[in-house]
Amino acid sequence: MHRTKVKVVEEALDANNTIAQANRADFDRFSVRVVNFMSAPGAGKTTLLERVLPQLDGVRVGVLEGDVQGSMDADRLASLHVPVTQLNTDAGFGGECHLDANMVRSALPELPLDEIDLLVIENVGNLVCPAEFKVGEDTRVMACSVTEGEDKPLKYPLMFRTCELVLINKIDLLPHLDFDVDKLLYNLDAVHPGVERLLVSARTGEGIDEWREWLAGVAGRVEARA
Amino acid sequence: MHRTKVKVVEEALDANNTIAQANRADFDRFSVRVVNFMSAPGAGKTTLLERVLPQLDGVRVGVLEGDVQGSMDADRLASLHVPVTQLNTDAGFGGECHLDANMVRSALPELPLDEIDLLVIENVGNLVCPAEFKVGEDTRVMACSVTEGEDKPLKYPLMFRTCELVLINKIDLLPHLDFDVDKLLYNLDAVHPGVERLLVSARTGEGIDEWREWLAGVAGRVEARA
Numbered sequence: 001m002h003r004t005k006v007k008v009v010e011e012a013l014d015a016n017n018t019i020a021q022a023n024r025a026d027f028d029r030f031s032v033r034v035v036n037f038m039s040a041p042g043a044g045k046t047t048l049l050e051r052v053l054p055q056l057d058g059v060r061v062g063v064l065e066g067d068v069q070g071s072m073d074a075d076r077l078a079s080l081h082v083p084v085t086q087l088n089t090d091a092g093f094g095g096e097c098h099l100d101a102n103m104v105r106s107a108l109p110e111l112p113l114d115e116i117d118l119l120v121i122e123n124v125g126n127l128v129c130p131a132e133f134k135v136g137e138d139t140r141v142m143a144c145s146v147t148e149g150e151d152k153p154l155k156y157p158l159m160f161r162t163c164e165l166v167l168i169n170k171i172d173l174l175p176h177l178d179f180d181v182d183k184l185l186y187n188l189d190a191v192h193p194g195v196e197r198l199l200v201s202a203r204t205g206e207g208i209d210e211w212r213e214w215l216a217g218v219a220g221r222v223e224a225r226a
Numbered sequence: 227m228h229r230t231k232v233k234v235v236e237e238a239l240d241a242n243n244t245i246a247q248a249n250r251a252d253f254d255r256f257s258v259r260v261v262n263f264m265s266a267p268g269a270g271k272t273t274l275l276e277r278v279l280p281q282l283d284g285v286r287v288g289v290l291e292g293d294v295q296g297s298m299d300a301d302r303l304a305s306l307h308v309p310v311t312q313l314n315t316d317a318g319f320g321g322e323c324h325l326d327a328n329m330v331r332s333a334l335p336e337l338p339l340d341e342i343d344l345l346v347i348e349n350v351g352n353l354v355c356p357a358e359f360k361v362g363e364d365t366r367v368m369a370c371s372v373t374e375g376e377d378k379p380l381k382y383p384l385m386f387r388t389c390e391l392v393l394i395n396k397i398d399l400l401p402h403l404d405f406d407v408d409k410l411l412y413n414l415d416a417v418h419p420g421v422e423r424l425l426v427s428a429r430t431g432e433g434i435d436e437w438r439e440w441l442a443g444v445a446g447r448v449e450a451r452a
Contacts, residue, residue: 040266040267041374041381042266042378068354068381070380070381072381097323097352097355126352127352128294128350128352129323145373147373147396147399148267151298152267154298155295157295173399176402177399
């Protein structure tokens with residue numbers, strides 16, 4: 001039974017990868033670079049986007065907002081005059097806990113690909129399944145909040161391992177927490193040695209310039225692709 | 227295709243419910259009451275258990291610790307001389323994001339059911355799928371942290387709707403956050419009107435006596451069951 005399950009899962013992921021490649025080919029056709037942005041619920045993804053999207057000089061950005069249901073985050077971002085498309089996962093049984101390539105594909109006709117250089121896909125808040133499903137992205141970013149504890153890289157290694165940038169958010173709260181940043185970084189390096197990381201506070205603005213520059217840099221990537 | 231998926235999901239949940247009932251019958255045979263304890267990653271479940279498990283006067287408690295991988299939380303709780311059984315979900319493709327009835331069933335032979343009155347199942351940190359799978363519990367508790375934002379009940383309604391108690395944790399941080407407790411409670415009542423809630427701080431101890439009494443009360447439940 002277990003081996004059957006593994007086989008079914010592998011086939012599902014193969015199918016997902018095929019669709020993710022089709023998504024990426026479509027993004028490439030429009031020269032749109034794509035960021036898959038992930039975190040636990042409440043780590044601050046939307047606020048981190050609010051802080052930088054209006055100031056991405058010269059980069060035309062759009063957002064695909066993934067949620068189980070509702071459009072609260074999309075409404076927040078739309079108020080910044082950024083084109084936002086809502087993608088809800090609530091069909092089925094109370095809502096899928098992640099975006100997959102097929103869901104993103106279903107949203108492609110709604111995306112203004114000919115008017116943007118960069119698409120940020122804000123995934124469903126979850127540290128497990130979003131990491132398992134490629135959606136056609138160029139790169140992955142995750143946010144983890146210092147309020148979540150230093151052990152998260154060890155407990156959710158796939159998420160931390162598949163990201164190119166880790167935003168360590170809410171550092172303004174450090175004086176009020178029993179949290180050891182060095183311990184978090186040690187655990188992070190244990191699962192993803194040397195991964196780029198930024199200490200940021202969406203509240204005070206610390207590290208936000210660096211985050212904006214990093215994100216703008218994704219849009220500037222012109223490497224040839226296989 | 228969508229209808230086929232819904233049908234497959236419904237059948238899977240039916241199968242899960244059947245196994246959950248078998249689990250519950252086994253728990254009943256040993257007069258063990260069971261709490262399914264859920265939250266987002268880093269909301270403080272393990273710390274909230276550390277604060278109360280050693281002082282549950284007269285109640286013999288055990289813990290089933292669910293994690294994608296590792297046993298860090300189990301190790302923390304075992305140091306309190308509470309019997310802890312680790313249940314990892316990492317078989318398959320990077321780890322299931324929730325416990326289901328079959329996983330819990332597989333752990334039953336490891337549980338000292340004849341030596342405990344109360345079993346706390348600490349689920350995988352995730353606000354989506356854990357709410358969808360009964361595991362044989364009598365009741366569900368969830369923890370949400372004030373650092374996660376006031377919108378979480380609206381974004382993850384199934385989780386908040388299926389719990390009998392909501393622990394609103396980390397209230398010691400309120401002076402340092404832009405967080406409106408009344409707004410959270412308003413959103414909570416919108417998805418689960420009148421659900422019992424406790425404002426707690428695992429750090430300062432505020433509300434912890436009430437949490438301990440609530441948990442001890444579960445073990446005292448002697449109502450007949452269908």
